[in-house]
Amino acid sequence: MDIDQIKTLVRDVPDFPEPGIVFRDITPVLADPIAFSTIIDLIVVHFGRGNVDKVVGIEARGFLLAAPVAYHFGAGVVPVRKKGKLPFETLDEEYALEYGTAALEIHRDAVVSGERVLVVDDVLATGGTARAAANLVERVGGQVRGIACLIELDALGGRERVSGYDLFTLIHY
Ligand code: AMP
Secondary structure, X not given: XXXXXXXXXXXXEEOOOOOOOEEEEOHHXXXXXXXXXXXXXXXXXXXXXXXXXXXXXXXXXXXXXXXXXXXXXXXXXXXXXXXXXXXXXEEEEEEEOOOOEEEEEEEOOOOOOOXXXXXXXXXXXXXXXXXXXXXXXXXXXXEEEEEEEEEEOHHHOHHHHXXXXXXXXXXXX
């Protein structure tokens, strides 16, 4: 299955979660066994086994991609969550979304100093979320090996927001 075929599985949901936003729903991609294994394999091949110690998944859809990627790397998996959800001591970063603002948190002991960390999410829009997650990784002592998102919304300029990192995205709008 190639990327064009996988792209046809992404479902556009107009006016969700608010008027004017076209939500790119990846659940049909995740539900398709071939599409799901293909996107995970492409991320693993891009960054390469032996180059990643931890994979950060951004709540919530990032979790679904980060865990299988981490498993293939033989890496650990780390959740970055919305503020107030993680139980232990945390660091937080404020960030701006395509729609609204929020804060993300990481457990302060989630990464060992110097570990190579891949950040994973479903959609790169303005890049604020990915940038905040990368900042958190660096603040707990990790080295950001790269950022992988299934979808990149090119017009929103997220790529510039995370310039300096190896950004790998598979589907473009
Ligand atoms: P941003 O911080 O602007 O790059 O927004 C990225 C985050 O918001 C990701 O965690 C996405 O899940 C979510 N997101 C933003 N825009 C969309 C969209 N059009 N469709 C689906 N998810 C989106």
